[in-house]
Amino acid sequence: MSNKLKIEIHSFSYKKGGIPKDYSGNGGGFAFDCRGILNPGRVEEYKQQTGCDIGVQNYLETVTEMPNFLELVKNLVSINIDNYLSRGFEHLQINFGCTGGQHRSVYCAEKIAAFVKEKYPQTEVMLQHDEQPQLNQHV
Template sequence: MIAVEVRSFSFLKGYPVETSVHGGGFVFDCRCIKNPGQVDHLKPLTGRDGPVADYLLTETDMPAFLLEIQAILKRSITSYLKSGYDSLSVSFGCTGGQHRSLYAAEQTEKWLLQEFKDKVTVVKNHREFPE
């Protein structure tokens, strides 16, 4: 079993602090994705909201970006399970930690739980927009 911490954060406030015993993990920069925060009616929303999700799915490269990340995570988690590692951090950053990174973290959590079912536990942490 691997404990995966999935985080979103704002690069403006710095990288998240690594808390696992072994350290390590991934930090993905979502600033390469078109920013829904620059669209007036989406600005007050977050990556948890339907209109932001719709925008990211239809107006940006987010779907392809997430598929590439999933391939990396699948390779790593499969290897970690064989090696006996017990933790991994996966962080997503963007300018404000509100739209792109939060959405990516939410989708990654869902994918991990579906792809690895009883092989991972997921702890989610949205540093700028906690639940």
């Protein structure tokens, strides 16, 4: 393999910008729709928070189907990452969308980025929160 596999992970809003474009030239990748998970943004105390805040995380992990959703995502993306690594591919994009790009998609993108970094340290992971740019400084 000549170059590292670069894995670009985005959180986004279906209402504001839609699925992020893949500028790698490969097109495609994954787009996971998180809108089937209960929205913590409908709970008053979480409205101003994001998927990086502990209250939102606890809500998603204990009140919703998010843990099951993420396990399925981990299994699915692992199939592709394993395959891409064995074939010398250089780019994979993984996108998580929800209504506003603030709670569910941010949470998923953060969790999957951590998972990929741990399981595949030989890859380069880039994490981008399209609707929450203030969160990008810590990633």
